[in-house]
Amino acid sequence: MDKNKKITVFSHLLVWIVLVSMPYMLSASTQQLNINRVVAHFWIPLGFYAVIFYFNYFVLIDRYLFVEKTLKFIAFNCLIIALFVFLKELIESTFFEELSRNFQVDKKNQGPPIRMFIYIQSISYMAPLLFAIAIKSTKRWVKIEAERKDAANVKLQSELQHLHYQLQPHFFFNSLNNIYSLVDVMPEQAKTSIHGLGKLMRYMLYETNMELVPLSKEIDFMKKYTDLMKLRVSDKTVVNYKFPSTDFGIKIAPLLFISLVENAFKHGVAANKESSIDINMTCENKTVFFTIENDNLPKKTNDKSGSGIGLQNLEKRLQLLYPKKHIFKTAIQDNRFKVTLQIETD
Structure with missing residues (x-):
């Protein structure tokens, strides 16, 4: 592995370590943390974000977006986001029943409708998608510019x-x-x-x-x-x-x-x-x-x-x-x- 690849891998690992550690860094005391809440509302979505980011970064963007198959690219991502929204609700209702029950009570008492939360989750899953597109597009532009300069030289x-x-x-x-x-x-x-x-x-x-x-x-x-x-x-x-x-x-x-x-x-x-x-x-x-x-x-x-x-x-x-x-x-x-x-x- 050359030096640039090592730096890239290290940067990615560092970013994910920081993201995983965010609940501990933002909490005044680890005793105040509800581990179930952290897993359900932070780490599981974070894992879905990682899948969306890397699946787009290594597969979908090159295979569909950069070859002008935009509709297929959008369709695949819509399916992935819908799947992860469904899986998150399924996981919470199956493995975190108490959190799910409290959530439903809160919604009935004072919170906005459940569809609003699903919409917000869907929007949140677009962040890693857009981030992957931005990074990949930048790398592609740098590569094209380098090739153009080489050709001109x-x-x-x-x-x-x-x-x-x-x-x-x-x-x-x-x-x-x-x-x-x-x-x-x-x-x-x-x-x-x-x-x-x-x-x-x-x-x-x-x-x-x-x-x-x-x-x-x-x-x-x-x-x-x-x-x-x-x-x-x-x-x-x-x-x-x-x-x-x-x-x-x-x-x-x-x-x-x-x-x-x-x-x-x-x-x-x-x-x-x-x-x-x-x-x-x-x-x-x-x-x-x-x-x-x-x-x-x-x-x-x-x-x-x-x-x-x-x-x-x-x-x-x-x-x-x-x-x-x-x-x-x-x-x-x-x-x-x-x-x-x-x-x-x-």
Whole structure:
């Protein structure tokens, strides 16, 4: 028996022990107690309450109420309550004749009619029934809510995994395009680029499968990628980057920033124009601030390199990984494209 079941059993036993002991706890002296009266008017109804509660809790609610067989559920409980009202009267008249006789005398002299007492007894038997429904419904709701959260978490992980796998070929495709452009004109730089790409792909394949990675590794990855991309751009392009010297113990979802760096090199560089790319990252109180600026030199519509999924992928991942904990903005000002990304990591 696991810990939760043990706690449940102990709680039930404690409740029933308290209920059985109520006459003794409420009486000023045990000598004043009439044991026959306690048995007839308290313990026997209490036993009926227990039967109604547990029979509904373990059988009727699951079998009828939760499967929308409400009429059968009501009919069964009406029969059970009627049976217990009859049994209580039968037991009292058979085994507690004196109490029953005094009761009948009291009713003739001054009390309300017997039907009123039967009605009150019937109503009292509904208390354990309603209590069983309340507890069972609450447990069912908690279970359904937990299953819903588990299902949502599985869906979230599936979507994130899909986006992660989508990002890798996208990154690889863009990098190969860049290296391809170097093969004929700068074969030595192309070799260096292939070697550098191998290191980057090793990181992507073997170190980014975790939910969180140290920010320092992401910074190192971006530096290597930026240095790799600088090999293929002309002297007319200036690339500046500034990263924090320490990551302040911050862990972050992998590969969030690389799409922005890729986008800057893809849309901010032209062979025959002067341009610049400025990358800046700072950290403060477990919050990462990242900005990147580049000249706005969009590719022609017939240029399909990379298929344009990088920023869309990033936005989806941010919504899934950091809901209400991120700010992502893009803007074009003075023919410069600027991206601002702020992430609260904890």
